[in-house]
Amino acid sequence: MYKHHIICGVICHLTILTPTVPPRYVNISGQYSVFANGVNTVNLTCRSESSNPSSIISWRISGERYTGSTQTSTFTGEYGGTVTSDLLVLTATREMNGQVVECVASNSMSGSAAVNKDVVLEIYCKYRLLKRNDA
Numbered sequence: 597m598y599k600h601h602i603i604c605g606v607i608c609h610l611t612i613l614t615p616t617v618p619p620r621y622v623n624i625s626g627q628y629s630v631f632a633n634g635v636n637t638v639n640l641t642c643r644s645e646s647s648n649p650s651s652i653i654s655w656r657i658s659g660e661r662y663t664g665s666t667q668t669s670t671f672t673g674e675y676g677g678t679v680t681s682d683l684l685v686l687t688a689t690r691e692m693n694g695q696v697v698e699c700v701a702s703n704s705m706s707g708s709a710a711v712n713k714d715v716v717l718e719i720y721c722k723y724r725l726l727k728r729n730d731a
Contacts, residue, residue, distance in 0.1 A: 646673025
């Protein structure tokens with residue numbers, strides 16, 4: 597961005613620099629240990645450190661990219677950057693037990709590596725033992 601100032605008939609160019617900073621870390625918070633009853637949900641929030649340009653957050657579940665909907669929000673971070681937060685909501689099923697959920701944050705800065713964090717889901721379910729009648 598350039599701004600022009602005229603001082604005593606001389607045109608001066610003032611360049612305003614905005615630093616570019618990749619995300620350096622991400623954090624996952626939320627409940628990843630739940631009881632599977634068809635109603636309970638796993639709510640995980642991935643939050644990137646302040647970056648400029650803002651981070652793009654994606655999710656992987658057991659190595660596969662998650663393509664469902666999430667809720668992303670941004671707010672002002674340190675040093676003029678942007679903190680990005682993304683909420684992932686999944687209905688807990690017993691098949692999800694032991695799956696690895698990974699959050700990946702990157703931005704469009706050339707040469708910057710993505711950062712990631714993962715958690716292992718602990719999904720509990722109630723088993724009912726059936727008594728077999730032997731004749």
